Amino acid sequence: MTTTTTDVVILGGGHNGLVCAFYLAKAGLKVTVLERRHVVGGAAVTEEFHPGFRNSTASYTVSLLNPKVIADMDLPRHGLRVVERRVSNFLPLDDGRHLLAGEGRTHGEVAKFSARDAERLPEYERRLEVVASILRDWILRSPPNLTEGGWLARLPELASATALARQGLALDVEGRRDLLDLFAKSAGDWLDGWFESDPIKALFGFDSIVGAYGSPYSPGSAYVLLHHVFGEVNGKKGVWGHAVGGMGAITQAMASACAELGVEIRLDAPVAEVLTEKGRAVGAVTEGGDIVRARAVVSNLHPRLLFERLMDDAVVPADFRARIGNYQSGSGTFRMNVALSELPNFTSLPGQGDHLTAGIIIAPSMAYMDRAHASARLDGWSREPIVEMLIPSTLDDSLAPPGQHVASLFCQHVSPDLADEHRDTVADLMIDTVDRHAPGFKASVIGRLALGPRDLERRFGLVGGDIFHGRLTLDQLFSARPVLGHADHRMPVPGLYLCGSGAHPGGGVTGAPGHNAARAILKELGRRS
Numbered sequence: 001m002t003t004t005t006t007d008v009v010i011l012g013g014g015h016n017g018l019v020c021a022f023y024l025a026k027a028g029l030k031v032t033v034l035e036r037r038h039v040v041g042g043a044a045v046t047e048e049f050h051p052g053f054r055n056s057t058a059s060y061t062v063s064l065l066n067p068k069v070i071a072d073m074d075l076p077r078h079g080l081r082v083v084e085r086r087v088s089n090f091l092p093l094d095d096g097r098h099l100l101a102g103e104g105r106t107h108g109e110v111a112k113f114s115a116r117d118a119e120r121l122p123e124y125e126r127r128l129e130v131v132a133s134i135l136r137d138w139i140l141r142s143p144p145n146l147t148e149g150g151w152l153a154r155l156p157e158l159a160s161a162t163a164l165a166r167q168g169l170a171l172d173v174e175g176r177r178d179l180l181d182l183f184a185k186s187a188g189d190w191l192d193g194w195f196e197s198d199p200i201k202a203l204f205g206f207d208s209i210v211g212a213y214g215s216p217y218s219p220g221s222a223y224v225l226l227h228h229v230f231g232e233v234n235g236k237k238g239v240w241g242h243a244v245g246g247m248g249a250i251t252q253a254m255a256s257a258c259a260e261l262g263v264e265i266r267l268d269a270p271v272a273e274v275l276t277e278k279g280r281a282v283g284a285v286t287e288g289g290d291i292v293r294a295r296a297v298v299s300n301l302h303p304r305l306l307f308e309r310l311m312d313d314a315v316v317p318a319d320f321r322a323r324i325g326n327y328q329s330g331s332g333t334f335r336m337n338v339a340l341s342e343l344p345n346f347t348s349l350p351g352q353g354d355h356l357t358a359g360i361i362i363a364p365s366m367a368y369m370d371r372a373h374a375s376a377r378l379d380g381w382s383r384e385p386i387v388e389m390l391i392p393s394t395l396d397d398s399l400a401p402p403g404q405h406v407a408s409l410f411c412q413h414v415s416p417d418l419a420d421e422h423r424d425t426v427a428d429l430m431i432d433t434v435d436r437h438a439p440g441f442k443a444s445v446i447g448r449l450a451l452g453p454r455d456l457e458r459r460f461g462l463v464g465g466d467i468f469h470g471r472l473t474l475d476q477l478f479s480a481r482p483v484l485g486h487a488d489h490r491m492p493v494p495g496l497y498l499c500g501s502g503a504h505p506g507g508g509v510t511g512a513p514g515h516n517a518a519r520a521i522l523k524e525l526g527r528r529s
Contacts, residue, residue: 001289006032006264008521009284009292011271011310012300012461012500014042018254019514020298020499020521022073025261027522032292033263034284036270036461039248040255042300043460043467044509046246050447052401053339056247057449058460059467059509060408061359061390063231063240065250068140069511078253078260083395084233084241086354090346091199092437093364098348099199100355103239114197124194129237130175131182132229134167139230139505139512142520143478145488183474187225188217188366198365205366206388211467211507213332213416215373216366220473227472227506240359242392246399250509274299274310274496281495296495296521300514302461302469303327303482303502311493320492323483327502328471330464331453332376332413334385334426339447340405343391344438357394362387362433376413381426386412387433404446409434416464418452426452468507469500478504489517490524497521 008024010017013035021031039045043058062082070080088102100109111118171179181190187208191201205216208225215221233241243249255265269290274297275283283293299306307316307324349355363369363386372382393405400406411430418426427450435442453465462469470476479487482502489497499517501507 001291003291003293004032005293006030007294007525008032008296008298009034009294010298010300010499011274011284011306012036012042013040013251013255013265013267014300014500015044015251015254015509015511016500016514016517017042017298017300018251018258019069019073019511020300020518021258021263022254022261023515023518024521025258025263029525031258031263032294033258033265034269034271034286034292035265035267038268040265040267041248041251043456043462044247044251046248049337049449050339053337053404053406053447054246054399055337055392055406055408057337058335058451058456058462059247060392060410061240062243062247062250062509063233063238064228064508064510065231066139066511066515067232067235069515073254073257075250075253075257078256080249080253081244082233082241083244084236084239085357085359085395087358088240089203090349090355090358090360091203091364092346092348092360092362093199096348098346098355099203100358101203102358110197110200113199114195117195117197117200120194121200127174127178128226128229130171131179132226134171134179135226136230137167139510140515142489142516143487143504145479145485182222182226184220185222186215186217186219187221188215188370190222190225191216191366198367202361202363202365202368205369206361206363206386209332209369209373209386209412210388210410211331211333212471213330213373213376213413215370217370218373223474223477224472227508242390242395244396244398246392246396247509271310273312274306276312276315276493279315279494281493295525296497298497298499298517298521300500302329302463302466302500303498304329304463305461306498315493317492320483320486327482328473328476329466329469330416330471331462331466331468332373332416333453333456333465333467334381334411334414334418334430335451335456336409336411336427336430337449338407338409338431338445339400340391340407341444341446342403343394343405344434344441344444346438348437356391358390360389360391362389362437372413376415380418380422381414381429382412383429385414385430385433387430389434414452416453416466418454420452420454423450423452423455426450466507469502470506472506477506481506489520
C-alpha cells in the first residue's frame with residue numbers, strides 16, 4: 001500500500017478519461033489515471049474473442065469522435081487510421097428487395113420505393129443539418145448551468161444562455177419549429193411527416209433507437225436520431241467508418257498521446273472509494289489500499305456508479321443523491337461478436353460487394369421496431385429483434401485469419417435486466433435472424449462472444465447496459481445532464497468533477513465530455529487550456 005500525490009486523479013481510463021487527462025497534462029498538470037481493467041479504453045477496446053479473431057468488444061464504429069479532439073491529440077501520428085464504409089447502410093427487406101444508402105446512391109435507391117420520398121430527401125437533409133449545425137456548435141461547450149448565488153455568479157451562465165438564444169433566434173420560423181420537433185417529438189412522428197415508404201423511414205428511424213430501450217414512436221426519440229448525425233469521418237459529415245485495428249486503436253492512440261505528456265496510467269487499479277476530507281474530494285483509494293491524493297478528482301464513471309458505490313452519502317446533498325438514484329439508465333442492447341468462416345450471402349443482394357462494408361440493418365420498418373420494443377417489454381426479449389451487423393474485416397484484414405471474417409452484431413431489444421441464463425437463447429435468435437436474410441450465415445459462425453446488458457454493466461460499468469451512461473431524454477440532456485445545476489462538470493462535492501458520457505453532450509465515442517470537463521477543471525484550478 002502506497003500514498004502518492006498528483007494534481008488530478010482520473011477514475012476510469014475510457015476514452016473520455018484519456019481525453020480529459022491529455023488536456024490537463026497539456027496545461028502542465030500532473031495527472032494519474034486509475035483503470036479497473038487490465039487494458040485501457042473502457043468500452044472502446046479491441047480484444048481477441050476467438051483464437052485468431054479480434055474485434056471491437058462494445059463500441060464498434062466511428063463517426064462521432066470529434067475532429068478537434070483528433071487534431072489536438074494528433075491521433076493519426078499515434079497510429080489511428082479510420083477507413084470509410086464504401087456504402088453507408090444496407091437494408092435487406094422481407095420481400096426480396098433492398099435499400100442501399102450512401103454518397104451518390106441514396107436518392108436513386110429511395111426512388112425505387114417512392115418517387116415522392118426521393119424528391120423530398122434533399123430538403124429533409126437540409127433541414128436536419130440546420131438544426132444539427134447549432135447543436136454541433138455546442139458539443140465542445142458546456143451548456144448554460146443553473147447556478148445559485150448573486151448576479152456575479154450567474155453572469156457567465158447568463159452570457160452562455162444568451163449566446164444559445166441568439167443562435168435559436170437566428171433560425172427562421174421553419175427552423176425553430178424543426179428544433180422543437182426534434183427535441184420533443186418521436187422519431188416516428190417526425191419521419192411520418194416527411195416520408196411515405198417504409199424502407200427510408202426504417203433507415204433513418206433506426207438511429208433513433210440505437211442504444212435506447214424504446215420504440216421509434218417513444219416521445220423524445222427524434223433527439224436520439226439527431227444525436228447520431230453530428231459526426232464525420234475524414235472531414236466528411238455524416239459518414240461512418242472503421243478504426244483500423246478496431247475501436248481499441250482509438251484509445252491506444254489516446255493513451256500514447258497522454259504518455260507523451262507524462263500522464264501516469266495505472267491498470268488493474270479498481271477504485272474502492274473517493275477520499276474526502278471536510279466535505280471535499282481530495283483523492284482516491286484503490287481496492288488494493290493505495291491512496292492517490294489530488295487537488296481534483298475526476299470521474300469517468302457512470303454517475304450512479306460514482307455516487308452509489310464510491311462516495312460517502314454524508315458528503316453528498318440529499319436531493320442530489322436522490323435524483324442520481326432516479327437517473328434513468330437502461331438499454332435494450334445485446335452485443336455480439338462472431339467469427340465467420342466466410343462472408344454472408346444475402347438473398348436480396350447475392351454475392352460479395354460494397355454492401356458488405358455497410359451497416360447492415362435488419363429492421364424493415366418502424367412498425368417492426370415498435371413491435372420489437374413491445375415484445376421485449378412483455379417477454380424479456382424481442383421474438384423478432386432488430387439487428388445491425390457490420391463486417392469490419394471487409395475493410396481491415398488484420399482482424400481475422402486470411403479468408404475468414406469477423407462481424408459485429410448490435411442487437412435490440414432485450415430487457416435491461418435480462419437474466420444470464422437466457423444469454424445463449426437470445427444469441428441463437430440473433431444469429432437465426434441474420435440467417436433468414438442470408439441463408440448459410442449460421443453455419444459459417446465458428447465462434448462467438450455474446451454480451452447482454454448485465455454483461456456490459458459488469459465488464460464496462462454500463463449500468464443497465466446503457467451505452468450512453470444514461471438515457472438521452474429531455475430531462476437528462478444539455479443543462480439537465482446529469483442533474484440540473486451540475487451541467488458544468490462540477491459535482492456537488494467540492495473538488496469532484498464528471499468527465500464521462502453522463503455529462504453533456506452524452507454518449508458515443510466523441511471525446512467531447514472529456515474535453516469540456518478539462519476546460520472546467522483548468523478554469524477552477526486557475527490554469528489556461
